[in-house]
Amino acid sequence: MSTPAPLLDVQNLKVDFRTEDGVVHAVDDVSFQLRPGEVLAVVGESGSGKSVTAMTLMGLTRSPNATFGGTARLRDLDLISATDDELRAVRGKEIAMIFQDPMTSLNPVHRIGAQIVEQIQAHEDVSDAEARDRVVTLLERVGIPRAAERVDSYPHEFSGGMRQRVMIAMAMSCDPAILIADEPTTALDVTIQAQILREMRDLRERTGTAIILVTHDLGVVADIADRIAVMYAGRIVETGTLDEIFYDPQHPYTWGLLGSITRIDRERPERLPSIPGSPPSLIDRPEGCHFRPRCRHEFGDCVKYPALESRIPDSPGHQDRCWLSVDEKRARREIAPGQIGLESEGAVA
């Protein structure tokens, strides 16, 4: 397949935080590429390092207690080693971000219009009136009714869903090449979630913005993602296309994740399925495969460091970190292919 040059190329990203209890290895050896217009979903449970990865790309994890390794090249700029000023010129302009909680992500004391204008004027030399007109257009585009009036409202006058639309409008205000959405729908009602996702999908269609969607909600993933990266304890344990992950999952952790989706069109199980045990401490991680202590299929090789590589002969893009052979995996996983997924026509609607 012909692949355009990646827009963002993350290689061996490593993020450590020094804390009183020891060094937290929040992100460890994370590599992925993002191509123009692509939607990459980063999934995993809380503490898997998915948000830290996203924030690190924006430079939002920089602090005296953080150390970074690896590279994340956006075109010609390495976001990891960039100076604060270089990074400032890029964020909001080339990479924009929407956060998890729209209720607290907007400054309560400034009008929403002014908050978006602030971002536009940080990167472009436009007059107040011009910037304001642009904000009204942006707000209209994300489905805010009577945008010309609402532009002067304060955040508390908006509902959560409306605020998330404002955040999307803000993120899109300078036509970024990449939009990072960190659990954009987690804090919202289910009906609003669907609207916000539709908004993001429309946006990608219209502008060709590549999206990194950080989430733990596999339903959201199926709706919008092209490719998926599954993270566990700071590492990507499996990555591939939507279909590869949903129909031929290779890593036992991915099986667990997929098995924990509840479906209203299936018979209700006695208990919600879950992965036994809890994620390891990121200060003192198990040797080799980090999922080993929770894995039912553990064997001798699991104490060896598993590289993220393609283990299926003819799908180079489908990579994982499990030592089992492909045949063993396919035989052992409890979830029959297709059982978990959504019907494929529903997947990329």
Added chain:
Amino acid sequence: MATFLIRRLAGMAFVMFVVSVLTYFIFFVLPGGDPAVRMAGKRPTPEIINAIREEWGLDEPFYTQYLTMMGKLFSGELVSYDQREDVVARIIDGAPRTFALAIGAAIIWFAAGVALGLFSAIRAGGIRDRVVTVLALIGISTPVFLLGALASYYIGYKWGILPDGGYTPVSEGGLWQWLKHLIMPWLVLATLFIGVYSRIVRSSVLDTINDDYVRTARAKGISERRVMTRHVLRNSLIPVVTLWGLDFGYVLGGGAILTEKVFGIQGVGGYFADSITRLDVPPVMAVVLFGAFFIVLLNTIVDIVYALLDPRIRLS
């Protein structure tokens, strides 16, 4: 807004009524507080005392006396028992001094408190933070009478850098003299508040700096300076500004008494202190109402300003 103001005005009137009744009552029942005896001079005969009582209306019941005094106060006819001087005139004379002291000190302590608080919050836990913390605690714990006396003795008397007390109106000595006399009182009065405010600003900034919208602001690509002023400070100063209004009212309403006494400023606070020692009820009543008025007024202003600073707050 209109209903809010009407309600607050009624509330202010009620508070001042209660304060004045209580103050008057305290002096009424206070032993040795009988003004007739005190006014009659040394070795008074009962006849003289009775005559004074009758003349000043001191033989009337409590509420009649109270009403008479309040009537005189508000018509500007109130005269002190001790010096027989015009109480309202004294307050009008002393008020500019008290205002000059309070306003200057309030500006100093706000500016210095915010600067120090921000300074220690930006690198919280660092050595600079610790130094500021220790200095703030020293400032908070040093009594005004000690600090004022030391400053007045060394800086004023011994080294002669600044006048050791007194007050010169601008009309008499010019701006420079006025300023020279006020610098020490301002700093002495502000010291306690600088300590308190630097601690409050520090914790308020630290609360705000990790808020989600500050992260959003950084993600926009605006300068760090703009993040700090427009997003962090703008929000963390809301509680500080409201507290500032309340403290300013408190200083006007009696909080500067010690400073006025130590530096002989002869403002309203100094007048109050002198009148108390003479158990001179009319000036005490007048100054108490003066103070209560500014405290409740500033409270109302603070509520209005709070609503202006934080759009989520509604006056109702």
